[in-house]
Amino acid sequence: LVHQRFSTNTFPSWALAQPFRYLCHNGEINTLRGNINWMMARRHSMTSKLLGADLDKLWPLIGDGASDSATFDNALELLLAGGYSLPHAMMLMVPEAWSENPLMDPHRHAFYEYHAALMEPWDGPAAIAFTNGRQIGATLDRNGLRPARYLVTDDDQVIMASEMGVLPVPEEKIVKKWRLQPGKMLLIDLEQGRIINDDEIKEQLASKHPYQAWLDATQIRLKDLPAEIGPMTPDPQTLLRRQQAFGYTQEDIRAFLTPMAVNSEDPIGSMGRDIPPAVLSNRPKLLYDYFKQKFAQVTNPPIDPIREELVMSLVSLIGPRPNLLDLESGGTHKRLEVKRPILGNIDLERIRRIEYHVDRAFRTETLSICYPIERGANGMARALESLCREAADVVRRGYNILILSDREIDADHIAIPALLATAAVHHHLIRDGLRTEVGLVVETGEAKRVHDFCLLAGYGAEAINPYLALDTLSATLLRAPQKMTEAEAHEHYTKAVSKGILKVM
Template structure:
């Protein structure tokens, strides 16, 4: 750890809790006219957003503030010449802004290593510049971790055809240099705020007022730009640092990405499949592509940058990551709905309250989360300025100069196209992007709905009675059905659960109503056996994340998910949506039978038993888990699309492995192997029956769950008149409806709108479990 980074996990603190709630704003000249006044007005906006940032115990130590500008060529040429460096024309050189070690020897070693990487990538280091700073206004805490500021000038090679090709090369250089310098530890402070031929970022652990004072560069009249993106950081519950100040390289963000842990896991797993014609072999040398130790905003920026440089337009990539609520949107155009449905097969939403401003130096835009949980106001002037910020009034504008004002609406995008000199409406930009490819045609050809899979005879019988013949291939033969009372005993069912929990769910499709709170002891302190789910507690919205009303705001929620084998995220093609669509992750026995038989439709499956020899105890359990992981690896290598984990083979000698342990353990095993996105995980288990059980299973990556013993129990309750006379199928659908609504309600409490985002997000803390178990099977759980 260096003083520029947050501390290691300790006590109630963990670095993964690093979130931001801040003030963000920008000013841009619609026609692209560069001027120093834009820089000064950007700093004015920043100062007027100071109350949205924060300071520490010292009033002069800020959580972070900064400004992103277009490359100011006149200024850079002047300061480079002062160092004896002659810069080529704009676009033919890049500027890297680096935090570096205050120790000259460490800094020099870092420079030499960086220069070696640049040379290996076929580019030329034109020279270095020490950036002047004035820290007289900084507090002692900020000074104690203050890095040395330097800039590097890199010449573009003749074989790079355009600016975007050069940006990709600079990206590879930055990634390679970061990995090389970090691994050797020669400069523990080293961090690139920007490395681009289009933009430069001045930022630090500063207050908004200190940015202009700390960087004298910004006061130079030759510092000109057509845009300025500014940010005042409030690090909620976390530590400020120089690195985590905004803006990042593409975005400034106000809000929280609550699905971050899942987004990171999925992106990390997808890396093994990344290939790009634009990057070629360079991409493999740049891994890891996502900085797992970054803040939510930083990791969002990493992903957006990668997808943009790999070929998508910046607005296209933003639409993928922050989609509108489209599933229940009746008035949305068919083309746009098809766009979102197709891209939902490629990537889960980055969900949570967020106002995000984004730029690549050629355009400026902003997007609001689907719930509109962060404010964003804009003003357009008659002299072609566009000002947007977290609140109105951040820049004094004469009333007679105001052309019009407005606010960014939930899920909407605002884009200033400087090449065309105009604001592009949300409808226009999204319709243009949505019609670039025939997404509806691709979906109709390749996306398979669960209901459209060929009918299969249920291996366990539609009612779980085992009378029908096996209609699918299995890794192990199905056992004789266990009598219902014995199965219920094996999985710990109680009469109270039947009467108080299952009855209202099966009868009315709603969760049971009970008193708030519980006086039962924590599982680790209880003298009664408890299921593994009970050791996990759902994290809740803290400080800045308003919960969603999943009943009154149902239009923005969605239970739709997909399972199957994903393809290369960086190369979208018609077959990228070759997945199975589920309206809910809770499935009936008949639907499970369809999945087991889905090989006929191009989705080969394998069923792995999740049982262990009871007499072998802990050693037998661990060995069985390792066997499951090895079998899964073999199945994936053989081309399996679906892995079904089943505890049906229980008997007197074989006990069920806790379903959550099997699911989470396999999920993280496959993430570490880089193969998680190659397969969908399905669970066939008698264990889950409460909403919390299903929430934890989905939260740890399970794509579909068949609670077969619940359905058997419901059938028994109807026969025993514990339920009123009703159709068995209706009772099962009621139960599924209650669970689905319950999971959506749980997700909504932390501001997550879709089950697809919630899947794998593991928004839980474990209480009472051995840390070694958590690290191995529930990796990155608090």
């Protein structure tokens, strides 16, 4: 196993020279920050029969300072020490595109769907070669964005590299030439002395446990729950006051919300802005305006979510996360699945009252992120601390879904910015070892543009209900350029936001 290339994401150093203990990696892991955060969140809830008390000695398992490849290697080593086989661990960390693939074998589809709740993918353009001394293999990311070609000779040599011709091999000795395809795996078992192809590896692992039966016993889809009654649309005066409180402008309604409801598309604007950045502006700005997208540091081919629909999904799982190192007790941990992380008002009420329909497998508590206006801006820090303590206390009392809501905003109450409240609660629960015990849902009047939803999701929200954007659309239906029902307007807007999130991803 040999790796030769220039460092791209970190400064070159001997400590980061590849290969590492189990792998070498060409490409980059674009989801690295999220992978590190969620691994740290599992620290207090993860247990292992194999490792026992020794598991505590491994922390901090992964963190800043190492390259993305070294971090991936550390996480892989944990899975192997916890009882996963090498191919199983690689399928868990780098899954192939399964969600929208109707041609996939049902057993394999169930395998991937079950494991999606265990661990988030380590995603990005990646060709990864790995070995444990008994098996050696390679896998490619679900998009196939890094090259990996191999050949087999008549004297049982297998040579894989980024391209053919890395080593001189007489043409007459080659019996097979091929490439690793997106999401596929090549494995050589040195003890058995044979090449194991992708289908055989995955069929063997997918048949090891009754994954579909486990899903049938635990999977709850939000759309299958009984319909609830949503809140009434506020009167025009109340709506206007809320819009003013949350920083709405006429431009937001004219140039963003209305086109999204009519066309189901995130509106396109010209490049460049003729206004100062939020940090230099003397006008009040929402917290979202202070953030910008972070782009991949290595040049990658652009991914179009329309043509690449097969490899992209917005399915979200809300609620507690299973123990990553428990390989045997499947079929006991309930999972709530939503098709996309943007919730309508009725969907939010389904979550709010879910315990009455699922034998109390889920229990929801709503926490207000508003505080009395007499405390002023200086009282926000204390309000945040109180919110975090209350969230931790509610989780310890057995509630496993938290709704952070700013609906109580009125003349006597100020709302903590939803992004600030979400991030504060998310990280507080991580520090207290409680984050994997609970799902976070945000009910906010602030979020209206795609950028807002991306930030909330990035800082810990598993689902978001933009109630004020939906109320605004309901009130503007009469002035819309084409006639539609309230349900159609809300669905079009939700679809537009979802498309925008995919575009950002």
